[in-house]
Structures are given as C-alpha cells and as structure tokens.
Amino acid sequence: MSLEELWELFPIFLVEHNDKWNKNYKEIELFLKKVLSRCPVERISHIGSTAVEGIWAKDIVDVLIEVSRDSDIEKTAKVMEENGFIRMSMEEGRISFNCGYTKDGFADKVFHVHLRYFGDNDELYFRDYLNDHFEAAEEYEALKMQLWNQFEHNRDAYTDAKTEFVKKWTAEARKLYAGRY
Numbered sequence: 001m002s003l004e005e006l007w008e009l010f011p012i013f014l015v016e017h018n019d020k021w022n023k024n025y026k027e028i029e030l031f032l033k034k035v036l037s038r039c040p041v042e043r044i045s046h047i048g049s050t051a052v053e054g055i056w057a058k059d060i061v062d063v064l065i066e067v068s069r070d071s072d073i074e075k076t077a078k079v080m081e082e083n084g085f086i087r088m089s090m091e092e093g094r095i096s097f098n099c100g101y102t103k104d105g106f107a108d109k110v111f112h113v114h115l116r117y118f119g120d121n122d123e124l125y126f127r128d129y130l131n132d133h134f135e136a137a138e139e140y141e142a143l144k145m146q147l148w149n150q151f152e153h154n155r156d157a158y159t160d161a162k163t164e165f166v167k168k169w170t171a172e173a174r175k176l177y178a179g180r181y
Contacts, residue, residue, distance in 0.1 A: 009105055011152045014056040014144060021050035024061045024109050028099075032065065032113075035083040040071040047114070047123035052130045055141040060100075060110040066118040077115055085113060093117050122170045124181050129173035136169055 025046040032044055048062030049055055067076050077095045081087060085097035093116060100110030114123075130137040143165055151158040 008153055010101060010155075012148050012155060012158050013058060013152070014148050015059050016056055017054050018050075018059070021057075021061050022046070024111075025050070025063065027109075028061065028063055028111055028113075031083075032063070036065070036076065036079060039076040039079055040068040041076070042066045042068055042118040043121075045121070045124055047127055048112070049140075049144070051127045052137055052140075054134070055130075055137050056145065059106070060112055062123070063111060063113045064121060064123055065113060065115050066121060067115065069117050069119070071117075073115060073117065080113065080115065088112075093120060119181070121181050122174070125173035125177055126166055126170045128177060128180070129169050140165060140169075 029044050029046075033041075043064075043066045045064045045066075046061065047064045048060075049057030050059075050061050065076075067073055073093060073095060077087065077097075080095075080097055085099050086101065088096045088098050090096070095115040097113040097115065098111065099113065100107040130140060140162075143162060147158050147161050151161065
C-alpha cells in the first residue's frame with residue numbers, strides 16, 4: 001500500500017475531548033506492564049493530546065515507554081512486536097509502534113506507542129504545560145483544527161506543521177518544571 005493510500009485509509013481526524021481516553025490508557029498501561037514485566041521499563045506515561053484536559057484530539061491514545069539507558073532497546077521492541085504491536089518507525093534510540101490499525105481502517109481503540117530511553121521525554125513536559133496553562137492548550141487546539149482541514153490526508157505534514165509550537169512550549173516547560181522528570 002502506498003503512503004497516499006495509507007493516509008486515505010487512516011486520515012487525520014479530531015474529536016472532542018473524551019474521558020474514555022484515560023480509561024483506554026489505563027487498560028493499555030496494565031497490558032504493557034504485564035507483557036514487558038521482564039524488560040527494563042523505567043516509566044510508562046500517557047502523552048499526546050488525549051492526555052490534555054478539554055481539547056480536541058485524534059481518537060488515538062499516545063503512550064511513552066521509557067527503558068533504562070543501559071538496556072538494549074531492540075530487545076524490548078521485539079517483545080512489543082511479539083504482543084501485537086506493529087513497528088511504524090525507528091531512529092536512533094526511538095522506536096514507534098501502533099495498535100488498532102486494521103485493513104478496514106481504525107479499530108475501536110487505537111494506540112501509538114513510543115519506545116525510548118529514560119529521559120527522552122519532552123512529551124511529558126509539553127503535556128504538563130498544556131494541562132497547567134489552558135490558554136496554551138486552547139491555542140494548540142486551534143492550530144490542530146486548522147491543520148486538520150489543511151492536511152487531513154498527510155500525517156507527516158500535519159505533524160511537521162505543529163513542530164514549532166510544540167518546541168516553543170516544551171522549552172518553556174523544561175525551564176518551568178526543571179528536574180520534574
């Protein structure tokens with residue numbers, strides 16, 4: 001399947017904030033703790049817009065798994081794949097998976113799971129900042145709504161267009177919450 005065909009089958013779509021996202025996160029967190037019980041997991045966290053109160057988001061729960069810095073991240077990745085997660089991308093020290101993508105489109109519960117080394121966790125700072133600063137969260141929501149209309153079938157462009165905003169507020173959050181994580 002071409003990238004364009006994938007984006008057509010799995011478009012960007014935003015929905016109103018839904019409390020089910022926290023429930024879905026708790027379910028996947030319990031599952032991950034079980035299947036990764038022999039892996040060097042340091043922390044599992046709910047990240048992304050579904051972890052921010054009150055804003056519209058893609059109906060996809062993002063999860064960050066941090067493993068110890070002295071571990072072999074690939075071994076943990078293999079356990080993820082053995083348990084039904086599909087590897088989406090890989091770069092130095094970062095592996096992304098999905099769960100809930102079917103040949104007919106999205107399943108009822110969809111997850112993006114980001115596997116990283118401990119401390120590679122800017123998303124935690126960004127999440128906390130938006131939850132503590134509703135004006136910034138509203139601005140982020142407005143940006144996402146605009147980009148949704150513009151890039152519904154181009155996930156990379158949608159993500160790239162948010163980067164400047166995310167970096168700006170993550171840097172501010174890292175100063176404000178220094179040492180939190």
